[in-house]
Ligand SMILES: Cc1cc2nc3c(=O)[nH]c(=O)nc-3n(C[C@H](O)[C@H](O)[C@H](O)COP(=O)(O)OP(=O)(O)OC[C@H]3O[C@@H](n4cnc5c(N)ncnc54)[C@H](O)[C@@H]3O)c2cc1C
């Protein structure tokens with residue numbers, strides 16, 4: 001029997017597991033979280049999640065963090081997040097499906113490091129998983145349709161949402177959305193109605209360009225943007241807030257795929273028609289290969305799981321995957337990131353949150369003829385050398401300095417030295 | 429459920445993350461950076477490492493990823509003592 005390991009139990013990984021089982025494989029699915037569902041199906045713990053039937057036909061490993069892969073060997077730590085004394089395991093399957101998803105992408109702006117400024121996804125996760133509202137007076141800003149469910153979830157846990165701001169103007173957004181997306185358009189209309197019921201305004205072509213406060217955010221400055229996201233002078237407005245939620249799309253988490261040696265295109269894992277990566281036996285699905293939402297992630301997962309098990313994905317699965325992929329492409333066209341965003345930054349604006357490297361330091365280092373190349377730049381400014389290893393700032397630093405973003409992080413998830421020193425690795 | 433934060437009792441709901449308990453109690457920051465600036469939750473899913481704190485004597489635990497357990501002793505953290 002083909003043994004398949006699926007890393008990540010979000011919409012993509014769960015669909016991959018289901019289809020690999022259906023194609024006759026023995027499947028182990030694991031996730032660092034203690035519940036299945038990924039970012040989309042997040043729920044308070046203990047609530048029924050609807051994946052019981054799939055998981056009962058697999059070996060299900062919750063609280064299992066993959067911290068490294070070499071080839072198809074998967075190194076796993078089992079136990080509570082960032083704890084000590086977790087157990088080390090190694091799995092060596094016939095095929096590996098990577099479905100590790102994405103995290104929010106957030107552009108830097110003055111004050112974005114203040115407590116009370118959250119990613120849109122963080123606000124969503126805290127509302128859905130913890131039933132906690134991040135603030136009483138909240139601005140939601142950035143780009144993409146994800147801002148709408150975030151606002152809806154905030155309202156559901158009792159937050160006051162002052163406004164939802166889409167940075168792109170209507171003329172840009174119209175280019176992507178079309179009658180073909182009727183189902184999605186219906187979903188958006190439902191969110192819009194929820195906002196209207198709570199009298200939450202939705203503005204296009206406006207965003208948060210500064211957060212102010214000493215110990216935490218107290219004020220946010222918004223401004224009107226042109227299509228390239230340059231600020232229209234004189235359009236600034238100041239809001240009194242206790243939280244700001246910002247999201248400019250998502251960045252995939254390709255660390256494990258990079259470690260396995262999979263080729264990337266623009267930060268996303270390159271896959272063939274059956275979700276095969278450039279490495280034999282390694283498949284990728286979901287937000288790893290492009291940003292398209294939960295339905296697209298599940299469609300890709302279905303194809304990947306079937307192919308990883310040695311099956312041939314049928315036409316219907318492939319057609320559904322292609323349809324959702326086309327939707328993702330239109331979404332990207334409707335909600336691009338405007339090239340003029342660096343105009344929001346000031347000399348002293350922090351870009352690398354971990355090491356507190358400023359925009360001024362980065363542009364000076366990039367302009368220094370003696371310090372070329374991303375590696376020298378990193379060592380010279382410390383940008384990307386902190387605990388997040390450039391996950392938060394990488395794209396912004398490369399945009400500001402004209403260098404390529406590095407996705408190579410040999411340790412995909414933190415492991416304690418004591419755990420690493422422990423020679424016991426349990427082979428499964 | 430109740431945890432203590434730097435010795436002070438803070439109530440929480442079973443299943444909440446440490447970050448969720450702290451935010452619900454009105455705390456927005458619990459770590460300081462090298463320059464002394466305050467930080468709390470940013471990404472909410474374990475990617476940014478802004479939310480680190482000490483749980484039952486174990487430092488550098490991501491508050492957004494760790495479920496709070498009754499009786500947990502949380503200490504807020506600065507880079508100096510990390
Ligand atoms: C914080 C956040 C909240 C979101 N909320 C919503 C929402 O409410 N509605 C919506 O439509 N879209 C939401 N999204 C968008 C979401 O990314 C996708 O729509 C969808 O969940 C993608 O599915 P996926 O299976 O590709 O990835 P995910 O759902 O992200 O699943 C990936 C899984 O892999 C696990 N994982 C990652 N790395 C490792 C590792 N090294 N070891 C073990 N496990 C690992 C993660 O714990 C996660 O469960 C959110 C995104 C983020 C970042």
Ligand code: FES
Nearest residue numbers: 470472476477492
């Ligand atoms: S908030 Fe980003 S790691 Fe916890």
